[in-house]
Amino acid sequence: MTTEAKFERxxxxxxxxxxxxxxxxxxxxxxxxxxxxHMGHAGRQLDYLSLTTQQHEAYICFLKNPFDNIDEFxxxxxxxxxxxxxxxQLISQFRLQRGGPxxxxxxxxxxxxxxxxxxxxxxxxxxxxNVSFQSTKSYFCLIDAVKNLKAEPPVTENxxxxxxxxxxxxxxxxxxxxxxxxxFCKGKFLQQITNTNADKE
Numbered sequence: 275m276t277t278e279a280k281f282e283r284x285x286x287x288x289x290x291x292x293x294x295x296x297x298x299x300x301x302x303x304x305x306x307x308x309x310x311x312h313m314g315h316a317g318r319q320l321d322y323l324s325l326t327t328q329q330h331e332a333y334i335c336f337l338k339n340p341f342d343n344i345d346e347f348x349x350x351x352x353x354x355x356x357x358x359x360x361x362x363q364l365i366s367q368f369r370l371q372r373g374g375p376x377x378x379x380x381x382x383x384x385x386x387x388x389x390x391x392x393x394x395x396x397x398x399x400x401x402x403x404n405v406s407f408q409s410t411k412s413y414f415c416l417i418d419a420v421k422n423l424k425a426e427p428p429v430t431e432n433x434x435x436x437x438x439x440x441x442x443x444x445x446x447x448x449x450x451x452x453x454x455x456x457x458f459c460k461g462k463f464l465q466q467i468t469n470t471n472a473d474k475e
Contacts, residue, residue, distance in 0.1 A: 336363050342389040344405065354411035361415060368419035376420070376429060380437035383416055393445040398438050407438065 341347035371382035400406030
């Protein structure tokens with residue numbers, strides 16, 4: 275066998291080994307993601323089952339539906355400052371949404387609070403005329419619910435805020451998919467909603 279033939283044979287074998295390693299890595303990554311998802315679901319189930327009867331009733335009766343009206347949300351949010359029991363109930367319900375990546379955890383919490391439509395009128399810090407979620411009492415309940423989550427990399431307030439910014443930035447796209455409409459930018463879509471509401475009055 276010539277040197278060239280040996281080299282070609284070695285190159286073919288090496289390429290096959292690399293392909294096999296890539297397939298194994300892909301399979302391991304998929305298995306890890308599936309495991310994380312199931313562990314998250316199991317964790318939420320255990321949290322729910324471990325509640326006392328009183329806590330269980332409080333959980334069932336709390337935040338049955340997300341808010342779709344800004345004024346109704348603001349009224350609810352204002353009560354959290356003077357009602358420690360309600361604040362703890364909200365944090366407990368938030369914690370039951372844990373599981374999977376941090377982005378998913380935060381998204382599930384926000385879906386408890388806001389409909390996709392109401393999320394359009396908020397942003398993390400109130401940019402471009404939106405309502406600031408960061409200035410609400412619900413924001414601090416969310417931080418308290420998420421900050422002690424055991425994860426790698428460790429959860430920090432900055433990483434929670436990054437997930438919130440992503441949630442609000444993506445709100446127009448989610449709402450557009452929900453309504454089956456094309457959405458090009460959040461501001462334009464808000465203007466469309468405002469004009470539509472004005473026409474109805």
